[in-house]
Amino acid sequence: MNKFFKVMLIFLTIFISILLVQFMVNYINSEETKKIEETTAQISPEELQTQTTIAITDIILNQLLENVILNIDFTHHDGQHDVDLFLQGREFVSEDTLLKDSYNILKEINKNETIHDFTLKWYMPVKNKNTEILTLSFSQDTISKIKNLSYKQLKQVATHYEKHEALY
Incomplete structure (x- = not known):
């Protein structure tokens, strides 16, 4: 049983890490999109x-x-x-x-x-x-x-x- 919990804990850690990476990538992309929209809005x-x-x-x-x-x-x-x-x-x-x-x-x-x-x-x-x-x-x-x-x-x-x- 002890090995099963360790394996599950490792999988859970990997899963949470993947979710965090995905969240960060989406957040960074949304910030870049806002900057692009702001610069295109200011066209002479x-x-x-x-x-x-x-x-x-x-x-x-x-x-x-x-x-x-x-x-x-x-x-x-x-x-x-x-x-x-x-x-x-x-x-x-x-x-x-x-x-x-x-x-x-x-x-x-x-x-x-x-x-x-x-x-x-x-x-x-x-x-x-x-x-x-x-x-x-x-x-x-x-x-x-x-x-x-x-x-x-x-x-x-x-x-x-x-x-x-x-x-x-």
Whole structure:
């Protein structure tokens, strides 16, 4: 019996040690998480704009390899940004194609919480002049519900929709 108690005591000691180590690891990780959250909460508007620019650029590069970003304009708005994105479309492009590309961009923009309102302005050459051929604007509410929509519904849910006559 004496050996049994000694073995049980050893197992109990090991078990308690493991629990203490686990508790300490969780405690240390929670402290590090709090420090990270505190530092990310103190982002200046310029840093927020830079992070948003990088996120939008990554989305465009991943979604639309053949299109070029002409410009990105920001308007600061209560810790968020209103974003105007200017894109160069191909020379022979249809409205349907631009709506599909816009939809794919909006699905990714939906993941970025720093964007309040979002406007896409598509350009293409018309009579040797780079012309704005399609403009789509969306509110934050619409962007958050984009996964429930199809690309064909973008015309109806856009807060602003303008199509140039050259777009077929």
